[in-house]
Every structure is written in structure tokens, then in C-alpha cells.
Amino acid sequence: MSIVKDMSLAECGRRKIAWVRDFMPALSGIEERFEREKPFAGLRVTVSVHLEAKTANLGLVLQKGGAEVRLTGSNPLSTQDDVAAGLASMGVETFGIHGVGPEEYEAHLAEALSHRPHLIVDDGGDLVHLLGGSHAHLGGNLLGGCEETTTGILRLRAREREGILPCPMMAVNDAKAKHYYDNKYGTGQSVWDAIMHTTNLIVAGKTVVVAGYGWCGQGVALRAKGMGADVVVCEVDPFKALDATMQGFRVMKMDDAARIGDVFVTVTGCKGVITPAHFAGMKHNALLCNAGHFDCEVDVAGLAAMAVKRELRRENIEGYILPDGRVLNVIGEGRLVNLAAGNGHPAEIMDMSFAVQALALEWLVRHGGGLEKRVYNVPDEIDDQIGRVKLAALGLSIDALTSEQVEYLNGWKA
């Protein structure tokens, strides 16, 4: 039986789910086919992805494909209680309550796994962590799984190197139809959406420091520039740093950026990016947030240790008052700001990411049993298929190579 906060919120949740379904055409096309072909008939699927409306839609699509779906969140702060109730009311067993502590969160993950799934969808590696350790006994039926995000895939590859993957895993994040759009344009928009509505402050004219100029950081920096911010990039990779320079951004060390920034966004997937040494030199009322997967990029515990007082300044904004009177503001506890203090990526973006998830799961079923415990890339055909469906949904058509052109591109004689 589902574990959600309050079933009386179900109607509101169902409305949110209905809204996003109207803007996820690639997934709707897949749903129609799944409903006819039932690729997951007789299979159990556990999904652990931010429990909000777009994820709920993925759960429903898999259910239409014949799966028995259990769905839980991947971060208690991004769980939306109304969506959880709405989804539970639509027959998907749902486990998640907004804001619960680590033990309850893990209990929800374990509950979602307790039907002994054949397939899993993970976001950041929490399901794999349980199935590779304390809950290994629930993994006996596993055909494989999919991982949604960059950080999760880094961990899967580390497990692969040590030979301790619990099952074959698809690197969904690395598909073009995912990271080109989700990480860049999804994060780029939803991070600013969250910061702006949480703070009710202007971006134009502010100095915005973006730490990490990977796929996500490029989107965050691009949109900040578009809104009139003076953007500074901090990087550890010389090529990414050069790229940022050529896009017109200032590049410097965090030691220097810390002193001039008005807004800080970390999105590196690394830890300890902004530390007490940086807090010491920051401006009064600087805003700090993180868009990387885990809440270890901004050292919030270190900031708390420096502060003489801490107060709630607005919903989702904690002010840390330092001994000299300066206040540093942390949005969403230093967790993924666009989910902890926002609604996540736009529906049209998650349409593509979850289309990859749905087709990658189907691919795993087709290869069921025959795969090694490795990390697999999503096949190019899946990427191409989603790209074409998405273009068609936008009413766009593109040129096709002639056979002469194909020959020219693949040969050396001409």
C-alpha cells in the first residue's frame, strides 16, 4: 500500500500530472505503443526519481506498458505531496513524503524495492546503493536498470571498475536526447526559475558565480547572461574554463569570485566547492545555492559552525548571521535548488529525458538476461528516434542526406 502524506491532496496532484502530460508528446507516443504492445507485461519496475508530476507521468507510461510500478522520490525535499497522492490514486504504488529525514527516506526506497523488481530507474544511485548492500536480497529478479544523472553514472562506473554492480545499468544521462537538453536547457531555466521565485529578487545587474561549466553549468551561465547578470565561472578543467572565456564569461578561482559574487550556483558534482574560507570573504546578503546532485558542494555545515545565529528569512531561504553581522543566505538547504525550491525542469525537457528512460527499459527487457553487469550506453537509434519525434512535435522538419552525400561522407575518393 502506498505511503504518502495525505490522500486528500490527490485531486490537486492529478491536475498537476494532467497538465504536464499535455506537454510531453514524445512520451505520449511511446505510451500509445506501450499500451498496444505491453513490453513490460508481468514485470515489476521500481522508480526512484524526484517525485513530482513529470516523474509521475513516467510511472503511468510504464504502467500502461504492462508493468507493476512502485515509485518513490530521489530526494525528500523534491517530493511533492499532492503529486504523490495523485499518483497513488491512479493505481501506482507510491512511497514518499516531503521533507522526511534520512531514515524515513531510506525506508521509502526499501518499500519501493520490496516487490523485488525486474527493472529499476535510479536518479543518483540510491537504489543501486541499497541493492548493492543492505538490500541485496531484493535484487534476485533484476534484468537491469537505468540511471538518470551525471553523478549517479560516475558512481556506477566506479562500481563497474570494482566489479560490484548489482545488475546491468543503462547510462541514460549520457544519451544525447538527455544531457544536451535536460542538463543544459532544463537546468539552465529551472535553476533561475527557483532562485527568482524563492528570493523575489532581480538577476539583472548582479554578479553571478557559476561553479562548474559542464553541461548544467553552461545552461545556468547562459540564462544568467541572458537576464543581464555579470557572470563569473569557476572551473578545474582548462578547456571548460577557456570555453567559458570565449562565451564572454569572466573566469577566476573561487577564492577571488567569493569576494565579488551576489549569487553563487554550484553545479560540479564535486564536494567542498564553497567552504568556510570562502564564506569569510563574501558580501553581506550573498545568496548561495547548489544545483549539483548532492548537497555537499556548498559546505552548509561549515557555514552553520561559523554563524552566531540562523534564521528563516523566506520560505526555503535560511540566513546565517556571522559574528561581524554579515548574513549569508542559503536557498533550499544547499540541495538541488531547482527541485528543493522549485518544480524541476520544464515538462517539454523531461519529455525527452523520460522518453530515453522508457525506451532504455524496453531495450533492457529485449536483451533480458543476456547482459553482463556493466554500464551500457543508450543505443544511437533510441537517441535518433526521440530527436525525430521531438522535432515532429514542434512541427519542424530537417533535411536528409542523399545517398551521394552518405557516400561522400563515408569515403575518401571524392
Ligand SMILES: NC(=O)c1ccc[n+]([C@@H]2O[C@H](COP(=O)([O-])OP(=O)(O)OC[C@H]3O[C@@H](n4cnc5c(N)ncnc54)[C@H](O)[C@@H]3O)[C@@H](O)[C@H]2O)c1
Ligand atoms: N539540478 C538538476 O536538475 C541537474 C540536472 C542534471 C544533472 N545534475 C547534476 O549536476 C552536476 C553536474 O552535472 P553535469 O552534467 O553538468 O556534469 P559535467 O561533468 O558536464 O560538468 C561538471 C563540471 O564541473 C567541473 N568541476 C568539477 N569539480 C569542480 C570543482 N571542485 N570546482 C569547479 N569546477 C569543478 C568539471 O570540470 C566539469 O566541467 C551533477 O551532480 C549532476 O548529477 C543536476
